[in-house]
Amino acid sequence: KEQRVLSRRIKGSNRWEKQRLVVSRLTSKVANQRKDWLHKKAFALANCYDMIVVEDIDLRAIGQNKYYAKNQQDNGFGNFRLYLKYKLEQRGKYFVKAPKDFASTQLCSTCGYKNTSLKGNVDIREWDCPSCGTHHDRDINSAFNLKHYGERYTREVILPQIVVA
Template sequence: SYTTNCINGNILIENGYLKLPKIGFVKLKQHRQIPSDYKLKSVTVSQTPSGKYYASVLFEYESQVQEKEPHNFLGLDFSMHELYKDCNGNEPSYPRYYRQAEKKLKHEQRKLSLMQKGSKNRGKQRVRVARLHEKVANQRKDFLHKQSRQIANAYDCVCIENLDMKAMSQALHFGKSVSDNGWGMFTTFLQYKLEEQGKKLVKIDKFFASSQICSCCGYKNPETKNLAVRVWDCPECGTHHDRDVNAAINIRNEGMQIVFA
C-alpha cells in the first residue's frame, strides 16, 4: 500500500473516476456519495493478496456530536461460540465462517504446499487460497457490522469487559476460535457507531468477577471459576443462573454504576 496527500488538486473524485498522482484517472466503484462540504486530505491505495486494489480516501469535515443522556443500557458477555450473550438472554448465533471453510482451506493449502516454488501454477493456487481467506474475512466483517449497527441503534450505552483476546487465545489454546469470532473487531465497530450518535461504550475491568456474582443477591460463588460450569443455582436466594446471561447482567450493572458515579 502507499499513501499520498492531496496538494494542488492532484487527487480528485469525479464522474466515477479517481485521479491519482502520476497515474491519472482510474475507474472506481464508489461506495457512498461525498457531501460537497467535505475536504479531501489524502488517499491510501492498497492491494490485497488476491490481487484486488482498494483506495481509502480520507476527508476532513466539521461535526458536532450531541452527547445523549443514557437511558437504555445493555450488558454483553463474550462467548466463544455465539460471539456474545446479552443481559436479556439474547445471542446472535454467530455462523463461525472460518470453521465452515476450514475443510476447503486445508485442501487448497495442501495443494499449494506441493507445488514447485516459482511456477505459474503455484501463483494461481496462491491466489485461490487468498480468495478463500478473503471471503471468510468479508463474511465475518459483514456480520459484525450488522450486529454492531443493530445494537448501536437500539441502546444508549453498551457495557462490555475489557478483555485481552490475544492472551486468552494463547493461554487457553483457543486461537482459531478467538480469531474466528472477531470480538476485538466487533467492539471497535460498536464503539465508533455509538460515539457518532453521542452514545457510550463502557469497558469494565477484566478482573471484575462477573461470572461468579449472583446478579440478584450479590453472593459470590467460587465454583464458577471452573469454565465447565455453565449453569448454577445461588445457595443464598435460590435463583437459577445461566453463566453468560448472569455475567452480562453484572457487567451492565457495573457499567451503570461507572456512568452514574
C-alpha cells in the same frame, strides 16, 4: 479445496503462482465477508441501544489458551469491540468496559454474593447461590451483572458529567 490444490503444485512454477493467486483472492474474500458481518452487527447494535457494557477480557490471554484460541481469533471479537465502540461514539452513545476484576459470572445478580468457587472453572455453566438459593445460568447471570454495572456507571460517572456541563 483450492489450498489443497496449491499444496500439490511445484513451488515456484507458473501453475503454482496462478494457484497462489486464486487462494489469495479467496482468503481475502472470506476476510472481507467476516469484516462486513462484524460491521453490520455493530451497526445494528449501535442503532438499538444507548449504552453497551462489555467485559474487559484479556484477548491476548485467551489467544494463548489452546482450547479457546482458534474460536476467539476466528470470531474477531477484538475487532468487533472496536467497531462497536466507534459506531456508538459516532451517535453520541456510550460504550463501557467493565474492569478486568469485575466478577460478572461469579456474582449473584439477586443478592450480590460472590461465589469464588467458580473462579477459573468455565466448565460449571449453572450454579445455585449459597446465600439466597437462586439458580443461575452463568451467561444470563453475567448479563444481569453487566447491566447493573452499566446502571451504576450511569449514576456515578455519566450523570454527574451532564449536570456539571
